[in-house]
Amino acid sequence: MNIRAYFARHAQVFVGSLGRATQQPLATLMTMGVIAVALALPLLLYLFVQNARTATADWNDAYDLSVYMDKKANSARVQALAKQLQKRGDVAAVRVVTADQALAEFRKDSGFGKALDALDNNPLPDTLIVTPTLLASTPQGTDTLKAVIAALPGVQSVQLDTEWVRRLYAMLDVLRTAVLLTGGLLGLGVVLIVSNTIRLDILNRRAEIEVMKLVGASDGFARRPFLYSGIWYGLGGGLLALLLVAIASVALARPVGQLALLYGSPFRMEGLGITLSAWVIGLAVGLAWVGSWLAATRHIRAIEPT
Numbered sequence: 001m002n003i004r005a006y007f008a009r010h011a012q013v014f015v016g017s018l019g020r021a022t023q024q025p026l027a028t029l030m031t032m033g034v035i036a037v038a039l040a041l042p043l044l045l046y047l048f049v050q051n052a053r054t055a056t057a058d059w060n061d062a063y064d065l066s067v068y069m070d071k072k073a074n075s076a077r078v079q080a081l082a083k084q085l086q087k088r089g090d091v092a093a094v095r096v097v098t099a100d101q102a103l104a105e106f107r108k109d110s111g112f113g114k115a116l117d118a119l120d121n122n123p124l125p126d127t128l129i130v131t132p133t134l135l136a137s138t139p140q141g142t143d144t145l146k147a148v149i150a151a152l153p154g155v156q157s158v159q160l161d162t163e164w165v166r167r168l169y170a171m172l173d174v175l176r177t178a179v180l181l182t183g184g185l186l187g188l189g190v191v192l193i194v195s196n197t198i199r200l201d202i203l204n205r206r207a208e209i210e211v212m213k214l215v216g217a218s219d220g221f222a223r224r225p226f227l228y229s230g231i232w233y234g235l236g237g238g239l240l241a242l243l244l245v246a247i248a249s250v251a252l253a254r255p256v257g258q259l260a261l262l263y264g265s266p267f268r269m270e271g272l273g274i275t276l277s278a279w280v281i282g283l284a285v286g287l288a289w290v291g292s293w294l295a296a297t298r299h300i301r302a303i304e305p306t
Helices: 002-022 025-055 075-086 099-110 113-117 139-150 163-204 206-214 219-262 274-302
Strands: 065-069 091-097 127-132 155-159
Touching: 002 025, 002 219, 025 163, 025 219, 025 274, 065 075, 065 139, 075 091, 075 127, 127 139, 139 155, 163 206, 163 219, 163 274, 206 219, 219 274
Parallel strands: none
Antiparallel strands: 065 127, 065 155, 091 127
8 A cells, every 4th residue: 555655656756747837838848859859860960970981881892802813824724813802701702804804895885996006915914803792791800801801812813992981981980989088078967957947946946845845855865856857857958859850850851862963872860769768868867866955955954944
């Protein structure tokens, strides 16, 4: 019976705090709106970084290695080397491009067909296009694979141009760190916003708190409705933040899709998802609860009945 009464009292205070918040709708919406903006900014940056990583996830061709064989290597040696590399655990595929195929492709794409007809022999070597596995498709993994292949007999040179991919990933790492720092600072801002709002609410209800303490109420009992008010602020602010991010995602989806089509990519902008949205709501409620607890604990403790 005591447990039932305990939870009934909490439910009563929980609903009552919502009713008190709705009595001042403008002030409540303004507080929730500030929380929403503070949460939406890092969320939008996070979406940008995640979508950029998703858009570049299938750029494994950027890590393909072009293995140029020595002109003295015959076709049997080229095929044997291709089979040898295919057996490696860090190699996903090996494609053989013969010298004749390479010359035909160059003749077709370059437009210098007549000039190439004047050549006495084919200057292009046989080439192996080596595609590393997804786990090995990193700057470190491809550098290691490049060094191993370059040391094999019959290989003249190995070409790997990933500097631009390195720079891209480095910029994304910087942006990810900036998102974390920005999110941390704005999260602290949410705590301060809710703390100041609860402080003002406590000052407005000072007489009520004094009466509660006169009849024997503890600080925890007097603090309880303010903690639930903080939870409502966080819940409302989190939902508004998700709404803002959803609107921004819808607004950006079409131009991003059109830009992807220009580059021949089927990429479509992704949203936060259900799991991450739940985490955002939980984080918003948690930050608001911390702010309300700090303010309520400090200021209610300082109130003494006169």
